[in-house]
Amino acid sequence: MGVDWVRPYSPGVGRWLVIGWEAIAFVLLGWASVGLFQVEGNGVTYLAMALTALWVVGGWRILEMGVYVGPTGLQIRGLLRSRRLSWDEIAHVRLHRHTNKIGRWEIEGGMTVLIERRDGSTVNTELWAQGVDFHNRPHLFREVYHDLRSRHLEAKAAGT
Secondary structure: OOOOOEOOOOOOOHHHHHHHHHHHHHHHHHHHHHHHHOOOOHHHHHHHHHHHHHHHHHHHHHHHOEEEEEOOEEEEEOOOOEEEEEHHHEEEEEEEEEEEEEOOEEEEEEEEEEEEEOOOOEEEEEEEOOOOOOOOOHHHHHHHHHHHHHHHHHHHHHOO
Protein backbone atom coordinates (compact mmCIF):
# COMPACT_ATOMS: atom_id res chain seq x y z
CA MET A 1 0.00 0.00 0.00
CA GLY A 2 1.43 3.38 -0.97
CA VAL A 3 1.97 6.41 1.20
CA ASP A 4 -0.03 9.53 0.43
CA TRP A 5 2.53 12.30 0.00
CA VAL A 6 1.20 15.83 0.48
CA ARG A 7 3.00 19.10 -0.27
CA PRO A 8 2.19 21.36 2.71
CA TYR A 9 2.12 24.49 0.52
CA SER A 10 0.81 25.55 -2.85
CA PRO A 11 3.35 26.15 -5.61
CA GLY A 12 4.05 29.76 -6.48
CA VAL A 13 3.17 31.49 -9.75
CA GLY A 14 6.90 31.74 -10.44
CA ARG A 15 6.96 28.08 -11.48
CA TRP A 16 4.75 28.89 -14.47
CA LEU A 17 7.08 31.74 -15.38
CA VAL A 18 10.03 29.33 -15.31
CA ILE A 19 8.16 26.84 -17.50
CA GLY A 20 7.27 29.62 -19.96
CA TRP A 21 10.88 30.81 -19.98
CA GLU A 22 12.01 27.25 -20.72
CA ALA A 23 9.54 27.03 -23.63
CA ILE A 24 11.06 30.16 -25.15
CA ALA A 25 14.56 28.74 -24.61
CA PHE A 26 13.64 25.46 -26.35
CA VAL A 27 12.10 27.33 -29.29
CA LEU A 28 15.31 29.36 -29.65
CA LEU A 29 17.40 26.18 -29.34
CA GLY A 30 15.35 24.51 -32.08
CA TRP A 31 15.56 27.54 -34.35
CA ALA A 32 19.33 27.82 -33.85
CA SER A 33 19.80 24.07 -34.41
CA VAL A 34 17.81 24.11 -37.65
CA GLY A 35 19.89 27.03 -38.93
CA LEU A 36 23.26 25.79 -37.71
CA PHE A 37 22.94 22.17 -38.81
CA GLN A 38 20.76 22.91 -41.86
CA VAL A 39 18.04 20.54 -40.71
CA GLU A 40 15.27 20.08 -43.29
CA GLY A 41 12.05 18.13 -43.83
CA ASN A 42 11.34 15.37 -41.33
CA GLY A 43 14.40 16.38 -39.32
CA VAL A 44 12.67 19.60 -38.28
CA THR A 45 9.61 17.60 -37.19
CA TYR A 46 11.69 15.12 -35.18
CA LEU A 47 13.69 17.90 -33.56
CA ALA A 48 10.49 19.75 -32.63
CA MET A 49 8.96 16.58 -31.20
CA ALA A 50 12.10 15.79 -29.16
CA LEU A 51 12.35 19.32 -27.76
CA THR A 52 8.63 19.38 -26.98
CA ALA A 53 8.85 16.04 -25.15
CA LEU A 54 11.85 17.28 -23.18
CA TRP A 55 9.98 20.49 -22.30
CA VAL A 56 6.86 18.58 -21.16
CA VAL A 57 8.86 16.22 -18.93
CA GLY A 58 10.94 19.09 -17.54
CA GLY A 59 7.85 21.22 -16.94
CA TRP A 60 6.15 18.36 -15.10
CA ARG A 61 9.20 17.91 -12.86
CA ILE A 62 9.30 21.65 -12.16
CA LEU A 63 5.65 21.54 -11.11
CA GLU A 64 6.27 18.50 -8.88
CA MET A 65 9.44 19.83 -7.21
CA GLY A 66 9.26 20.44 -3.49
CA VAL A 67 9.01 18.82 -0.09
CA TYR A 68 6.19 16.38 0.57
CA VAL A 69 5.18 14.92 3.92
CA GLY A 70 3.58 11.65 4.80
CA PRO A 71 2.99 9.61 7.94
CA THR A 72 6.32 7.81 7.48
CA GLY A 73 8.56 10.78 6.68
CA LEU A 74 9.57 13.29 4.04
CA GLN A 75 9.94 13.06 0.30
CA ILE A 76 12.12 15.67 -1.39
CA ARG A 77 11.45 15.92 -5.13
CA GLY A 78 14.09 17.73 -7.14
CA LEU A 79 14.43 18.38 -10.83
CA LEU A 80 16.44 15.23 -11.53
CA ARG A 81 15.88 12.97 -8.53
CA SER A 82 13.74 12.34 -5.48
CA ARG A 83 14.70 11.21 -1.99
CA ARG A 84 12.71 9.73 0.84
CA LEU A 85 13.68 10.12 4.45
CA SER A 86 11.83 8.38 7.25
CA TRP A 87 11.18 10.36 10.39
CA ASP A 88 13.63 7.99 12.18
CA GLU A 89 16.49 9.10 9.92
CA ILE A 90 15.94 12.80 10.64
CA ALA A 91 17.70 14.33 13.63
CA HIS A 92 16.64 17.96 13.07
CA VAL A 93 14.77 20.19 10.66
CA ARG A 94 16.39 23.60 10.80
CA LEU A 95 16.84 26.88 9.00
CA HIS A 96 20.14 27.53 7.27
CA ARG A 97 21.48 30.90 6.11
CA HIS A 98 22.85 30.17 2.66
CA THR A 99 25.78 32.14 1.26
CA ASN A 100 27.56 31.91 -2.06
CA LYS A 101 31.33 32.43 -2.09
CA ILE A 102 32.99 34.11 -5.03
CA GLY A 103 36.67 34.39 -4.27
CA ARG A 104 36.93 36.00 -0.88
CA TRP A 105 33.51 37.63 -1.11
CA GLU A 106 30.35 36.13 0.31
CA ILE A 107 26.97 36.87 -1.22
CA GLU A 108 23.91 36.35 0.95
CA GLY A 109 21.60 33.75 -0.57
CA GLY A 110 18.76 33.78 1.95
CA MET A 111 17.24 31.21 4.25
CA THR A 112 16.70 27.57 3.32
CA VAL A 113 15.33 24.58 5.19
CA LEU A 114 18.00 21.97 5.88
CA ILE A 115 17.47 18.42 7.09
CA GLU A 116 20.08 16.99 9.45
CA ARG A 117 20.21 13.22 9.42
CA ARG A 118 21.07 11.07 12.43
CA ASP A 119 24.30 9.93 10.75
CA GLY A 120 25.53 13.57 10.72
CA SER A 121 24.97 14.26 7.03
CA THR A 122 22.67 16.99 5.79
CA VAL A 123 20.07 17.01 3.03
CA ASN A 124 19.17 20.19 1.16
CA THR A 125 15.53 20.79 0.43
CA GLU A 126 13.82 22.72 -2.33
CA LEU A 127 12.54 25.19 0.27
CA TRP A 128 14.20 28.57 -0.17
CA ALA A 129 12.77 31.80 1.22
CA GLN A 130 13.71 33.71 -1.96
CA GLY A 131 12.64 30.93 -4.34
CA VAL A 132 9.74 30.86 -6.78
CA ASP A 133 7.32 29.46 -4.20
CA PHE A 134 8.00 31.85 -1.34
CA HIS A 135 9.53 35.03 -2.78
CA ASN A 136 6.36 37.08 -2.38
CA ARG A 137 5.00 34.96 0.47
CA PRO A 138 7.57 35.00 3.33
CA HIS A 139 4.88 34.14 5.89
CA LEU A 140 4.21 30.89 4.00
CA PHE A 141 7.90 29.94 4.14
CA ARG A 142 7.85 30.31 7.95
CA GLU A 143 4.59 28.35 8.19
CA VAL A 144 5.96 25.47 6.12
CA TYR A 145 9.16 25.39 8.18
CA HIS A 146 7.21 25.30 11.46
CA ASP A 147 4.88 22.64 10.03
CA LEU A 148 7.81 20.39 9.07
CA ARG A 149 9.41 20.86 12.49
CA SER A 150 6.20 20.08 14.35
CA ARG A 151 5.51 16.98 12.23
CA HIS A 152 9.04 15.76 12.92
CA LEU A 153 8.70 16.37 16.66
CA GLU A 154 5.30 14.62 16.73
CA ALA A 155 6.72 11.60 14.91
CA LYS A 156 9.69 11.57 17.28
CA ALA A 157 7.40 11.70 20.31
CA ALA A 158 5.21 8.93 18.90
CA GLY A 159 8.27 6.79 18.26
CA THR A 160 7.59 6.50 14.51
